[in-house]
Structures are given as C-alpha cells and as structure tokens.
Amino acid sequence: MKPAKVTATDNPLRDPRDKRLPKIAGPCSLVLFGVTGDLARKKLLPAIYDLANRGLLPPGFSLIGFARRDWEDQDFGKIVHEAVRAHARTPFREEVWRALSEGFRFVPGVFDDDAAFDLLAETVHELDEQRGTDGNHAFYLSIPPGSFSTVCQQLERSGLTHGEGDSWRRVVIEKPFGHDLKSARELNDVVESVFPADSIFRIDHYLGKETVQNLLALRFANQMFEPVWNSHYVDHVQITMAEDIGIGGRAGYYDGIGAARDVIQNHLLQLLALTAMEEPTSFTADALRAEKEKVLAAVRIPKDLGKHTARGQYAEGWQGGEHVIGYRDEDGVGESSTTETYAAMRLDIDTRRWANVPFYLRTGKRLGKRVTEIAVVFKRAPHLPFNDTETEELGQNAVVIRVQPDEGITMRFGAKVPGNQMEVRDVSMDFGYGRAFTEVSPEAYERLILDVLLGDPPLFPRHEEVELSWQILDPIEKYWAKQRSIDQYPAGTWGPTSADAMMQRDGREWRMP
Template sequence: MASVESAARNPLRDPRDRRLSRIAGPSSMVLFGVTGDLARKKLMPAVYDLANRGLLPPSFALVGFARRNWSEEDFAAEVKHAVQQYARTPFSEDVWNQLAEGIRFVQGAFDDDDAFEQLKKTIAELDEHRGTGGNHAFYLSIPPDKFEQVCQQLSRHGLAAADDGNWRRVVIEKPFGHDLESARELNDIVESVFPPDAVFRIDHYLGKETVQNILALRFANQLFEPLWNSNYVDHVQITMAEDIGIGGRAGYYDGVGAARDVIQNHLLQLLALTAMEEPISFDADNLRAEKEKILAAVEVPDDLGAHSVLGQYSGGWQGGEEVAGYLDEADIPDSSITETYAAIRLDINTRRWSGVPFYLRTGKRLGRRVTEIAVVFKRAPNMIFGHHGSNDDFGQNAVVIRVQPDEGATIRFGSKVPGTQMEVRDVTMDFGYGHAFTESSPEAYERLILDVLLGEPPLFPRHQEVELSWKILDPFEDYWSRRGEQPQPYDPGSWGPPAAAELLARDGRSWRRP
C-alpha cells in the first residue's frame, strides 16, 4: 500500500506506530509562480505550518523561481511576510529560522535557459550541502498555457529525471484544460516529461477533512451504508455557494464561467465520493478506480435545456453594501454571456443509484458562503402520523455533510413535540469538527503538499478522472454555447435565478436553503 511504501522510504516513520504523524523525508519544493496570490496566501503559509507541526525534515528546502529582481534575502522576506499574515499556526522564530536556512531563489523567465541551468545548480547545491537527497517536487502555480514550456525546460535541463533511489514530481493546479480535447493535450504534455505516478493534480477540495470524512461516514458506520441507495434515497444536492463576486479575477473568469470553474472539478469529485462503491482499500489505485466507475456511469441527459440552468448576478444590495452586477465589474464586456451561476441535474446508471437524481449547483453573490452535500431520503409512509403536523413541520430525513465553512455533519429527522398531542416536527443532530476534536483541521494545502512529498496520491485525480469529468460537462457547455443566450439575472444575496427553483420543481422537489 502507498502509505507503507512511503513509510519505508521515510525512516522517521514506523507504520506500526499509529501515534506517529506522517513526516516527509529529505526533499525540496521548487515553486513556480511565487508572486501570485495562491503562493502568497496558501502555499507558503502551508509549508510553514507543516514545518511548525514537525512534519517537514530539518533539511527541507523551498526554492522560488520568478522574474523579480530578488536576492535570496528578498525572497525569504516575502515568504516571512506571507507566513506572518496567512499562516494557520502561531509564528515561531525558531521554526522560521530553521526553514529560512533552506530558502533559495532563482531569477528568470520560463524561456530563460540560463535560469534553468542556475536552478539545476541550486538543486545540486541543496542535495550536497542541505541533504535533500535528490528528491524534488516542482509546483507549477502558473497559468496552464505555461505548463508545456516549463515542463520542457525541466526535461531539457535534466531536472525532471530521477536517479535510482530518489524522486522528481510535478504538481499542477486546476483548471486541467477547458474541455476534453485540451485536457488530453495537457495530459500528454505533462506525462511526456514525468511518468503518470509522478504527476499530482491539485484539487484543494479533496484535501479538506470533511471531504475525506465522506468516506469515513459511509464506510465506517453501519448506520448509513445500508441506506445509501435508491431504495431509501430520494435525491442528492451538492452545493458550492459563494457570497462574493469575481473580485479581481475578470481576466480568468470571463469566458470560463461557474460550470468550468467549479462543477467540472470540485462538484463532480464530491459526486464521485458520495456515490462510489466501497474500495478494496484506500490506496490510490483502488480509490481512483471506484471514482472512475461512477464518473463513467453518469448519464448525460438528452434534454440538456431541461436539466440545466445558467444565471448571472445583477447589481443591488447585499449584506448592507451596494454591489456591482457582473456586467458592471471591471474588465467585463457589456456583451458577456459568461455564467456566474450554474445548476445541472445528473443521473447515475448503476444498480445502487438508478432513479436517484443528483443536483449540482454553484454560484457567486449567493445567500452565503457554503459547500455541502445533502443526501435527502424518501418520505416515510406516515400512515399513523399523517394527521399530526403539516408537511412543512414533518419533512424528509437528510444527512448533510458540511464541507465549509462550519465543517461537520447534520442529521435531520422527525421527533415528537413535547405536549399532550402526537405532533411530529423536524429536528437536527449536529456534529462539528470544532466541537468534537481538540485539534483543528489542517488547511487543505497542508495535507496535499505533505502527500506530494510523501508520494501518496489517493487525493489527487489522475488523468482518467479529469477526462471523464469533461465528458460529462462538455455536452452542457456545447449546448449553452450554441444557444448563445444571456444567462438569467439574479439578485445578489439570493439563491440564484428563478429558473433554478423550476429545475427541481419539475421533479416535485425544492432546493435546500443552507
């Protein structure tokens, strides 16, 4: 299994001792795109938090690569500032000083051969004097159209090939293409330089504790798994809502839209984890195989218009503040038909899920920031309770897994109201990570970066998953593009356009209000 193999490579960890955390072995991370928001707000703080928790070896090194005219001291100061501003754990001078000893910087552009030769010398110096052991991860926090150039430079200068006993890995961020064809081209580019098992595709949602808890909730509890099928489940709703607009992302977002930005990766991954069969084990191959089976079984509907809704937020008031509509945002053309809200219905052609619709929705400027999976069960016959309470009081049981921001799970069920009458109303039982555990959940990037350094890939989708996801979304995107209509407007602070409610109403259902 992957965890045992990584432990064997890491003498600091004994797989027989469950008290020990996973600790990375000698290694470095080379970070391309160090001047971007992702590096500053997430990646650099995550590296520090791992070091602060004792999960990085003393010899760990962080190498920045950028065009800025920085010295190594300048880059270290930038990292320190990012850590002090965004790190999850308290700042410690001792931890920082140890980490700073391994910080290096290489100045250059992606087409600069001299810069990549300098990077090669820097890595060799770290191997010799810092003990990184020839183990290096290249994190491409850069636009996807630069992946090919950087990968070819790494190959041309002998940086991608590993010697016996050490490793080289590459980490790429979403989006993994903008459709099936481009995703395949991107996979061919990256895997022409790095072997498939050395390519780590980051979907930060898969690093969240509550996403991983889907598997624990389902397969570690006899309470849920026997009911997790079409005999008992009425439908499933998967929601990722944001209460903010596009901010400064106009250059990326316009022309991409909510469906490509969120549904293709985050929400389809959550669907796969919710619907998959129990894997033989949680190693990468078995876990990925079950997810791929589910994605392959998703049926794309014939009537795409009746199974999807697009929206675009308009201007108005939200949270006591007047906000601009999408078409009034900076750098957005007046004629843009890019959606900021998307909802689709999917069905899964398996024995377990036949007849159970999965509703996926995402949007900006919605009622609140929340990501959740709601498994809604069929109504009980209520033969003896039908005259005691209205349907609004006594509804459908549900299991709701909250991914963010209040990580946890809620069970909704009917209970008798105190009093002399037999009146039943819905009540909830709630589990929250913050209340149940003394240790706070690590930030998603901490878990994912550590997994890269350990070589444990279960949380990273391989190219088959990416391509299957595009096969699901591409027909919708093609239909929307051919139709060419302006998405339906919706008020900021609402839960989407009116057509979104109609999407479920046609099936006799309604959206949850998180």
C-alpha cells in the same frame, strides 16, 4: 536544527497506522513556480511554514522560488516572511522560521529562458550537497496552464525531471486541467511526456479538506449509513458550493471560463464520485480511483438540457448590508458577457445502487451565504400512522455533510413536539468537527503538500478522472454556448428562477443551507 517536537494528539496529519508517530517527509525540496501570485502568498507559503511548525518537514527541507523578479535569496525570504505573518494558521516561532529560511533560494528568470533553468538545475544540485535533499525534488506549477508545456520542456532539457537511483522528481499541477476534453488530453500528453504518471500530482484543494475525507469514514466505518445509501431509500442528492463574493480581480481568468468549468468539472464532480462510489477494496490510490472512475463513467446527462440545467449571472444587489455591483459592471468584464456565475444541473448515475436517484449540482457567486455541502435526502416513509395535521411540518429525512465553512454533519429527522397533542416536526442533530475533536484540522494545502512530499497519492485525481469529468460537462457547455442570453439574479439571492423551475419540474426544491 531539529524539527519541533510533535505529539500524536496535536498533529492532525499523523500516520493512521501508528497513532504515536506523525508522518514526516524525508529529505527533499520544493521548487515553486508562481511565487508572486495570490495562491502562493495566501495558501502555499503559509502551509509550508505550518508544516514546518508542526515538525512535519525534514531538517534540511529547502524551498526554491522561481519568478521574473530581480531578487536575491534574502529578498525572497522577506516575501515568504510577510506571507507567513499574514496568513499562517499556527503561531509564529522564531526558531522554526530561522531553520526553515536557511533553505530558501531564489532563481530569477522567465519560462523560456534556458539560462534561468540551467541556474535552477545548479541550485538544485547545490541543495543536494549542502542541505542533504538527496536528489528528491517536487516542482509546483502555480502558473497559467498555457505555460505548463514550456516549463515541463525546460525541466526536461535541464535534466531536472529524473533523479538518480532511489531519488524522486514530482510535478504538481493546479487546476484548471484544461478547459474541455480536447485541451485536457493535450495537457496530459505534455506533462506525461516528461514525467511518469505516478509522479504527476493534480491538486484539487477540495479533496484535501478533512470533511471530504470524513465522508468516506461516515459511509464505510458505520453500519447505520451504508445499508440505506441507495435508491431504495434515497430520493435525491444535492451538492452545493455557494460563494457570497464576486469575482474580485479574477475577470481575466473567469470571464469566458464560468462557474461550471471553474467548480463543477473538478470540485463538485469529485464530491459526486465520493458520495456515490462503491466501497473500495482498500484506501490505496488505485483502489479509490477505480471506484471513482466507475461512478463518473456511469453518469448520464439529461436528454433535455433546457429543462434540467440552469445558468445565471449575478446582477447588482445587496449582500451583507452592502450594495454590490453586477457581474457585467466588474472591471475587465464586457457589458455583453454571457459567462455564467451560477450553474446548476441534474445528473443521473446508471448503476444498480443509484438507478432513478437524481444528483443535483449547483454552484454560484454572490449567493445568499458561503457554504459547501452534500445533502443526501431520503424518501418519505411509505406509511405515516398520523393525521395530516399532525405531520404538516414534517419534511424528508436528510444527512447533510458540511464541507465548509463549519465542517460537520447534520441529520434531519422527525420528532414529537412536547405537549399533550401528537405533533411531529423536523429537528436537527448536529455534529461539528471543531467541537468534537481537540485536534486542529489541517488546512487543505498542508495536507496536499505533505502528501506530495511523501509520495502519497490517494487524494489526487489521475487524468482518467479528469477526462471523464470533461466528457460529462462538454455537451452541457456546448448547449449553453448556443444560448444568446443568460438569466440574471440579484446579488445576495440564491440564483436565477430557472434553477428553481428546474427542481420544480421534478417535484423537488433546493435546500436552504
């Protein structure tokens, strides 16, 4: 069955080099390890259906599930159907579903089972013959990092890591990419021992968000921003990822990992690199990575980590009109746990552009609202020809890039209040992507999965970026590990008082999103 017809106007993943044509993956299949997990059910499987519904997958596209379940192909199809019905973003269309589900296969087994991987290899070869996948297969490891080594070795043993002729084999790895620099290097050695570096796709779903990519457009497509994007005009930068939820059922993963490893090492340091990078020579993967790596290599951590970092743990409190329990009362968390659910730090970038401009990063759970944003806060005007009383409500100019939930850009500047007197007050000019464009922004995993199948790598960090990020975070984690206690903050607030004190020492304060 032919894929649904898609026009450039309703396809958010169209090829920017030709606005008439969408980017459609060629013949291929996706092998998904971890099909029973929440990520697969809520994100990956719905994203695959949405890509098919947009006409961006080839007619013979096939999906193979691998898990420790006594399922047949049709049982796997029911699981996918339930996930699609519950979480897909595009309307359900029976004809699209029928065409897609014809390519579903399921292989039961565990990761150390040679026979299961031999069956997987047979299934892949059958798809090449029956569905025309042409030897092109991606392996998505939505599994705990501790199992990466076993799965990669099994894929190599069963002959699945290398295609023949022009065919390709790719592996997709979900974060975390290790828990420190040493483990990240060990993980990289394992994966690169069986897959070439350009066939490894490290998924950071934040880099698939449309607004993150529009940060590059904001900077480099507009003459009005780039001339002031430097230490001559910028006072400081705040990068925030706040969540209003607790850990839910993730205690087994989260306790002992904490907010900094879970979010700052990957998401926020990537946002820092995109905000601070120099203009790349092109938007190819190598050019983008080169500029991001320069930024990460130039990051300097504070000398006094006690004054310029903060961490905390949410206590019981009120959120959205509901009383919620504290972190230590969550199922699976010990009553003496010192794992942080809030982390903040000051970082500096030793380059000419950013000399003496601090970057403040913060993330936390059970905070005042759900928001991710980058706020570039500018210096005050060197001279104001007004009386103090006329500008007492005037703050600093700022450009705020909202990554989620309401993607857009806000500019804050001073304007005269209507009336007979001269009074200047802050106002905001707001741009929302949802209001400005008729195209629907693709969900992050739609974009990233399609890029994997296309072999388009600009949004995926290489191991050099991962290791540089751990080099930044490791000393801070070692310092925190020596602390015997951790600050508490009531759920529904904006974090511990130590985070506010950190900013006050620098004569600044956190933005209220």
